[in-house]
Amino acid sequence: MSVLFDVPGPRARRRMVWVNIAGAVVVAGIGVWVLARLGAKGQLDADLWKPFLTAGPWVNYLLPGLWATLKAAGISIVTASIFGLLFGLGRLSASRTIRVVSGTIVEFFRAVPVLLMMIFFWLGIAQLQIVAPADLPLVAVVLGLTFYNGSVFAELVRSGVHSLPKGQREAALAVGLRGSQSLRLVEVPQALIAMLPAIASQLVVILKDTALGVIVTYPELLDSARRLGAGLGNILQALLVAAAIYIVINYLVTRFAEYLAGRVGRRTAGRARAETPTLVVAKLDD
């Protein structure tokens, strides 16, 4: 419980009942107003909602869209993890040159909007003609997500290693491991566990950012919902259904990560921290 207030006594409890009622009235009022507006525009007609109870829209639009979203997110998670590990190790390298180069790359990609990268890869790779035109949007989405989220992962690796107790490295060096071995075998594995909650919230970011694919013509969930809505004239309803799917998936990912962090958190000397790490942009410390 919060320390900001005492355990409510009889008077506070009575007052709370009134505040609760007032709050419920306000929320219900907003709800009624929204429903009334929707109803006045005919948006609550069963015809507009009924299609979602039949198989057609799901089989033809929403499920293929969801699959495309999950595919792009899945590939991006793998590639971004590789990118993040490589550049995270680069930022922790013993060589100053490697540190500065990987630091610059990571900071650059963290400062540039993902959408700009997607558009660049989309139109740029089309010119090079090395990818089949049909795969182009997927490649653009994956590359954009990889460079941005890979950079965030690299930061997580670095700050995770820095948050470990110094004794971990000292012990590794004492048993005769080299600096790079200590990083690889002792520090980074623990850093990853400690950063698990932050990594999970980044997975949610990746899932959400696949929706940017709609701008580079990638047929993901939002795009399929939009096309479905345009076809049936119920775009509002289609978008709400798509949003609900995103919310459920992301909520499950978050919950699973919390559970996982609680389970494996004990295996590390560092603390599994619940809050996201500070994402200090442009801090080029070496």
Next chain:
Amino acid sequence: MDDGYLDQFVSLFDQFDVLAAFWVNIQLTFFAGILALVAGTVLALMRISPVPSLRWAGSTYVTLVRNTPLTIIIVFFVLGLWGQLGITLSPDFQTNFFRLAVIALAVYHAAFVCEALRSGVNTVPVGQAEAARSIGLSFLPAARLVILPQAFRGAVAPLGNVLIALIKNSTVVAAGSVAQASSLMLTMIEFRPDVIVAIFLTFALGFVLLVVPVGLATTSLSRRLAVAR
């Protein structure tokens, strides 16, 4: 070829107003930022309040919005609210889209402002709240006079991150047909595909120049404002 490449690239700036496009992003960020700060503070107050229903409403909002892609929210505001429900915020087409986009950005980032402030509240030691209570302050005065001033100071760094995210996310309003940097970049590349790399680097550099000072400023500000304990 090198000489020609540069000349052609420079001549692009006569035809396209890159600075004006970035100015739209800055305006989007400014208005949405203020709205999100206000809404986020209210949400944070709700989430730390003693009233269970307010706490529940605040956390439900944050959970729902945080798990929804910004792109969906923007498309929802433009295609749904304007296209389906006919909600207009201005008779002028462009202004209407701009305002809808500002509200969509604010709705999304308010959830993150709330979380940033909450993490700021967590930096305030228990003793502060206990001391406030022991001198007889009830929840609202304690929050206003003791907790929130320290929470805002502790939340400068996370709030700065939200601002940085907002600057970058202002490009997403392209999904709501608001012309700004990302849509201009698309147009310019389609117009001159041969100088695509230079165009991309120009826009990327623009965002680096916008984002890096904010990052540096909030980092130094959070150090300066940190409550000495």
